[in-house]
Amino acid sequence: MSGPSLQNAALAIGIAHIPAMIRVVRGETLRIKESDFVLGAKTMDASGLRIIFTHVLPNAASAIIVQATVIMPVAVIGEALLSFLGLGIQPPTPSLGIMLSDAQQYIFRSPTAAIVPGVGIALICLAFNLFGDALRDAFDPTANGRK
Numbered sequence: 001m002s003g004p005s006l007q008n009a010a011l012a013i014g015i016a017h018i019p020a021m022i023r024v025v026r027g028e029t030l031r032i033k034e035s036d037f038v039l040g041a042k043t044m045d046a047s048g049l050r051i052i053f054t055h056v057l058p059n060a061a062s063a064i065i066v067q068a069t070v071i072m073p074v075a076v077i078g079e080a081l082l083s084f085l086g087l088g089i090q091p092p093t094p095s096l097g098i099m100l101s102d103a104q105q106y107i108f109r110s111p112t113a114a115i116v117p118g119v120g121i122a123l124i125c126l127a128f129n130l131f132g133d134a135l136r137d138a139f140d141p142t143a144n145g146r147k
Contacts, residue, residue: 009088013078017071024067028060035059062139069132073125080121096121 002008032038033056041051082088083097091098096117103113 004087004090006089009079009082013075020071021067024063028063029056032056032059066132066136069128069135072128076121076124
């Protein structure tokens with residue numbers, strides 16, 4: 001797979017965000033494995049896989065989901081950037097980056113051709129950030145000082 005395409009853009013963006021996700025998963029796993037319920041499961045001679053699937057993963061899921069909503073705006077901007085540069089999605093497939101690239105030549109005659117896709121990118125990113133913030137509050141109500 002070489003050349004600009006949707007698959008290559010998605011693959012590149014996904015690979016670029018693997019380290020951040022691994023860091024969150026590792027941190028949560030290290031925090032959870034020291035919890036009393038995990039130590040109790042070890043005491044009761046539960047297998048490693050049972051501890052992972054019944055204790056660690058369900059308790060780490062909230063942090064993983066929130067991290068995914070943090071990564072999404074960066075991925076949206078990354079896709080728009082790759083498409084703008086001609087390295088991502090190719091026409092005639094619609095993309096906000098392609099719309100911005102096409103609007104360059106009309107920027108002085110019709111500035112809305114560039115403003116609308118730019119505002120669209122900003123609103124999509126804002127929506128993911130607000131969604132992630134709401135999920136964080138739902139999963140951990142004490143995160144913002146509320147008890």
